[in-house]
Amino acid sequence: MRLGPFKIPWVREDSQKHDPYWDFFINTPPADMANTVTEMIRSAPEGNVFPTKAELHTPDITSSHVKELASYLGTDLVGIAQLTSLPTAGESKSKGDDTYPFAVICAVQADYDPRKAPGIGGQVPVQKGLFITFVLSAWIRELGFRATAVLDPNAEKLAVAAGLGILDAEGRLVTSKFGTRIHVANVIRTDLPLAPDG
Amino acid sequence: MALTLEKTTKPLNGNNGATHNPAQTDLPPPPYLGRSVRIVGPHVNVDMNQSPHPKNARGELGKPLFNWYRNTVSKDPLTRVSAPNHFADRRQFLTTVINRDSKGKVNPNRIAVDDPAAMTRHIKAVAHYMGANVVGIAKAHPTFLYAGSRYVQDGTAQDAYETQSPEELVRKFPFVIQATTAWDYNKLQAHRHHIGDSAYHVSQMKGVLVLKALEGYIKELGYTALRGVVTPQAAGVAGGIGELGRNGLVINKNYGARIHMPDPILTDLPLVSDRPVDIGVEDFCKICRKCANTCPTNSIPFGDKVVFNGIEKYKINWLTCYKLRPYVHDHWGSCLTCAAVCPFTKPNVWWHSLAVWTLRTCPIPVRPALVHALKWIDDRFWGVMRNSRVRWLSYDSGIKPGEHACTVAGCTASHEGKGHSVVGDAGYYAPLKENTNRFVKRA
Numbered sequence: 001m002r003l004g005p006f007k008i009p010w011v012r013e014d015s016q017k018h019d020p021y022w023d024f025f026i027n028t029p030p031a032d033m034a035n036t037v038t039e040m041i042r043s044a045p046e047g048n049v050f051p052t053k054a055e056l057h058t059p060d061i062t063s064s065h066v067k068e069l070a071s072y073l074g075t076d077l078v079g080i081a082q083l084t085s086l087p088t089a090g091e092s093k094s095k096g097d098d099t100y101p102f103a104v105i106c107a108v109q110a111d112y113d114p115r116k117a118p119g120i121g122g123q124v125p126v127q128k129g130l131f132i133t134f135v136l137s138a139w140i141r142e143l144g145f146r147a148t149a150v151l152d153p154n155a156e157k158l159a160v161a162a163g164l165g166i167l168d169a170e171g172r173l174v175t176s177k178f179g180t181r182i183h184v185a186n187v188i189r190t191d192l193p194l195a196p197d198g
Numbered sequence: 199m200a201l202t203l204e205k206t207t208k209p210l211n212g213n214n215g216a217t218h219n220p221a222q223t224d225l226p227p228p229p230y231l232g233r234s235v236r237i238v239g240p241h242v243n244v245d246m247n248q249s250p251h252p253k254n255a256r257g258e259l260g261k262p263l264f265n266w267y268r269n270t271v272s273k274d275p276l277t278r279v280s281a282p283n284h285f286a287d288r289r290q291f292l293t294t295v296i297n298r299d300s301k302g303k304v305n306p307n308r309i310a311v312d313d314p315a316a317m318t319r320h321i322k323a324v325a326h327y328m329g330a331n332v333v334g335i336a337k338a339h340p341t342f343l344y345a346g347s348r349y350v351q352d353g354t355a356q357d358a359y360e361t362q363s364p365e366e367l368v369r370k371f372p373f374v375i376q377a378t379t380a381w382d383y384n385k386l387q388a389h390r391h392h393i394g395d396s397a398y399h400v401s402q403m404k405g406v407l408v409l410k411a412l413e414g415y416i417k418e419l420g421y422t423a424l425r426g427v428v429t430p431q432a433a434g435v436a437g438g439i440g441e442l443g444r445n446g447l448v449i450n451k452n453y454g455a456r457i458h459m460p461d462p463i464l465t466d467l468p469l470v471s472d473r474p475v476d477i478g479v480e481d482f483c484k485i486c487r488k489c490a491n492t493c494p495t496n497s498i499p500f501g502d503k504v505v506f507n508g509i510e511k512y513k514i515n516w517l518t519c520y521k522l523r524p525y526v527h528d529h530w531g532s533c534l535t536c537a538a539v540c541p542f543t544k545p546n547v548w549w550h551s552l553a554v555w556t557l558r559t560c561p562i563p564v565r566p567a568l569v570h571a572l573k574w575i576d577d578r579f580w581g582v583m584r585n586s587r588v589r590w591l592s593y594d595s596g597i598k599p600g601e602h603a604c605t606v607a608g609c610t611a612s613h614e615g616k617g618h619s620v621v622g623d624a625g626y627y628a629p630l631k632e633n634t635n636r637f638v639k640r641a
Contacts, residue, residue: 035302
């Protein structure tokens with residue numbers, strides 16, 4: 001809502017309520033998955049680690065730079081978890097946890113739960129999350145350190161370990177800023193020297 | 199209104215294609231593009247393969263440019279993941295993943311569009327929801343389209359429409375959707391620096407992602423979406439995203455020149471097109487010349503508009519702009535000075551909206567006086583040349599080449615021993631035009 005050059009912030013244009021196509025956008029699964037960007041990024045191979053390691057600052061500063069870049073790429077919440085001291089590490093099926101000391105967890109706000117809304121619109125948080133984790137993990141590899149961004153069944157537990165929020169009874173992440181309306185993106189496991197949160 | 203799915207019983211191109219004879223061209227009249235650009239004479243559609251990057255890729259612009267384009271790996275890690283052509287491993291660059299040829303098929307269950315206005319609102323809401331900052335819809339015109347083969351980044355757009363002429367394409371696909379992302383204002387202040395590059399390149403990657411997702415979504419709605427067909431600036435101006443400035447950039451009322459013009463979508467989705475806007479760029483550019491004064495290569499004209507290829511506009515010298523790049527590659531990727539100094543390029547806040555609103559509601563004959571006043575304010579408060587020091591991550595636009603000092607507050611790391619550089623020490627803010635004199639021959 002605008003009054004001349006001024007925005008009236010408390011009057012929101014809720015165009016989605018009157019949009020006859022919005023439900024299709026959010027809830028109808030795509031007929032051809034090749035039309036989705038999420039599928040393109042998921043099937044993309046990982047690049048090489050740059051042969052020369054960049055000279056880093058202290059782990060505290062490196063962590064703040066990782067977080068700064070993550071939020072510039074569009075993350076709403078970001079945290080770093082230490083993987084070795086994690087109590088649930090024994091449950092983790094994926095191998096190589098011990099070789100990666102840190103996990104960077106990025107989470108984006110999700111108006112619709114991506115697990116229940118299969119439409120292209122419902123998957124927009126996933127799309128944003130893939131963008132962030134792809135670029136961030138590629139950047140860490142270009143710094144000369146190993147990093148891999150993969151879909152992780154323990155992502156929400158790691159998010160708790162990184163101090164993003166707590167788990168509710170159904171095992172969903174609850175954050176103080178967004179409640180349960182949050183999507184945890186792929187977990188970036190890395191050996192970049194970082195300072196864990198939480 | 200309920201949403202209905204209907205089977206398409208006729209081919210997507212409708213009944214126009216079968217009966218149309220390309221010899222009898224009933225061309226629509228030249229479109230109105232606002233006050234900044236005018237189509238005045240016969241226009242020959244541009245072949246995208248004759249544009250700067252493809253020319254350079256074929257080695258037609260000389261060895262230094264060719265090597266810069268094809269064989270140069272950037273020293274800067276963020277540039278290696280975000281800038282085209284300077285990666286160490288192309289798999290790290292997201293755009294190579296996104297900009298591949300679309301493999302997705304058009305959904306055979308086409309969504310019926312009863313009300314094009316509702317669909318227009320929907321498409322705009324979708325683009326904004328995916329992360330676009332500005333969306334415009336233009337009515338397609340044959341002059342907007344490229345001649346010859348299509349321009350797709352990996353060069354494989356072999357579909358049924360590739361051989362068709364611009365007139366035929368426009369008849370089948372009457373609308374162009376241009377969605378774009380804005381560069382980060384604070385990072386842009388470190389133009390001619392890797393920080394400015396990150397403002398440019400990261401939002402470019404985002405824009406590529408948004409347009410690809412939008413293209414896929416239009417196909418899921420059951421309509422065709424073609425890429426690499428339309429000149430982006432033409433679509434931006436015709437779609438009301440902005441006006442064309444002296445610096446050759448489309449200037450938007452909220453973001454100024456700090457928006458991309460990515461490859462738009464040509465589609466047959468029923469929409470309602472936007473109109474070109476008048477935000478006073480025409481009047482401002484006639485007087486201001488800040489970009490021309492600060493351009494390191496004098497590529498921006500000081501004089502009046504010229505008629506080039508039937509179009510009246512300010513014509514920049516792309517070759518001199520382009521030629522600088524190999525020589526500054528260690529320090530920055532994209533110059534961006536003309537966008538950073540433009541008085542329209544400001545944070546998207548109320549006082550900027552107020553200034554633009556004053557300008558565009560001002561009667562045209564009075565505007566020169568107002569422009570002089572606004573330009574005086576701009577020079578006084580924001581400087582004739584933007585040269586604020588910006589620090590971001592390890593980068594600092596205050597560090598000169600050779601100075602390897604770590605300026606990150608509170609850093610206690612030793613930074614010695616291995617002989618290679620600290621991340622972010624590459625970068626040089628070059629405030630003087632004289633610095634580039636030795637690179638570029640002037641007439």
